[in-house]
Amino acid sequence: MSVLPFDDRDGFIWFDGKLVPWRDAKIHALTHGLHYGSCVFEGERVYNGNIFKLREHSQRLLDSARILGFEVPFSVEEIDEASKATIAANNIVDGYVRPVAWRGSEMMGVAAQSSRIRVAIATWSWPSYWSPEARMRGIRLNISAWKRPHPETAPTKAKAAGLYMICTMSKHTAEKDGFEDSLMLDWRGQVAEATGANIFFVFGNELHTPAPDCFLDGITRQTVIGIAKARGIKVVERVIMPEEMAKADECFLTGTAAEVTPVREIGPYTFTPGEITRQLIADYDAMVRG
Numbered sequence: 001m002s003v004l005p006f007d008d009r010d011g012f013i014w015f016d017g018k019l020v021p022w023r024d025a026k027i028h029a030l031t032h033g034l035h036y037g038s039c040v041f042e043g044e045r046v047y048n049g050n051i052f053k054l055r056e057h058s059q060r061l062l063d064s065a066r067i068l069g070f071e072v073p074f075s076v077e078e079i080d081e082a083s084k085a086t087i088a089a090n091n092i093v094d095g096y097v098r099p100v101a102w103r104g105s106e107m108m109g110v111a112a113q114s115s116r117i118r119v120a121i122a123t124w125s126w127p128s129y130w131s132p133e134a135r136m137r138g139i140r141l142n143i144s145a146w147k148r149p150h151p152e153t154a155p156t157k158a159k160a161a162g163l164y165m166i167c168t169m170s171k172h173t174a175e176k177d178g179f180e181d182s183l184m185l186d187w188r189g190q191v192a193e194a195t196g197a198n199i200f201f202v203f204g205n206e207l208h209t210p211a212p213d214c215f216l217d218g219i220t221r222q223t224v225i226g227i228a229k230a231r232g233i234k235v236v237e238r239v240i241m242p243e244e245m246a247k248a249d250e251c252f253l254t255g256t257a258a259e260v261t262p263v264r265e266i267g268p269y270t271f272t273p274g275e276i277t278r279q280l281i282a283d284y285d286a287m288v289r290g
């Protein structure tokens with residue numbers, strides 16, 4: 001990972017409708033999205049110069065904004081085209097794309113009905129460093145003290161910046177204690193997801209994953225469910241209690257950044273990344289590069 005700070009790089013960022021030099025994509029300290037969390041974003045991967053599931057991500061950006069009560073002032077087609085133009089301008093072949101939309105500076109109070117909606121799209125190079133063997137060793141997670149909130153407590157269907165506050169706190173604690181990530185339970189105590197990825201378990205020959213009723217139904221999650229079903233693997237979306245992890249054989253995370261990441265430990269529970277995980281990694285890699 002580069003040590004260059006993200007506000008001091010070469011290249012171009014798409015900013016409110018046009019490409020601007022990277023260092024000029026600035027906002028003011030008095031920005032509603034910064035003070036009150038009125039901000040939504042996306043995370044996308046570029047493989048061989050193509051943004052995987054671009055339309056789905058652009059649509060989710062617009063949907064997330066609507067859930068927070070604002071309209072992104074561009075169509076889904078315009079966001080798609082702007083994203084492609086941004087990776088082209090920066091010569092990105094294998095990388096990451098970060099669209100973000102937020103309420104601007106016209107109003108500085110809880111209510112901000114007439115604030116201008118700002119949009120930016122940035123991209124940077126991010127090749128996959130993991131060799132398949134290294135990946136198969138699996139990562140270690142602790143179990144977070146923070147819980148995914150009830151859907152009447154927070155806009156849980158949106159990829160909203162504010163929802164990541166507890167993810168950052170969870171991940172910082174995990175890293176401080178020597179773990180790679182953190183498993184978050186929901187407010188009922190059910191298994192929910194990791195700090196930036198969904199979670200799956202293999203029980204025997206079946207794939208089980210928590211039903212996404214209070215967290216993001218990730219685009220990768222949906223893709224992996226499709227791949228598993230195409231392989232004839234039975235997929236069960238259900239309530240999963242933490243104690244059940246004792247009986248799971250394999251475990252992995254899914255997400256745009258995580259792709260399919262094997263897990264070997266969550267708190268007191270251990271797993272052995274195995275054949276189903278290996279197959280899904282191979283199929284997912286083939287699909288994203290296909």
Ligand SMILES: Cc1ncc(COP(=O)(O)O)c(C=O)c1O
Binds near residue numbers: 043195198216219220
């Ligand atoms: C909290 C959280 N859950 C799940 C996901 C997985 O979503 P996707 O597969 O759409 O990237 C992400 C990543 O974007 C995330 O940040």
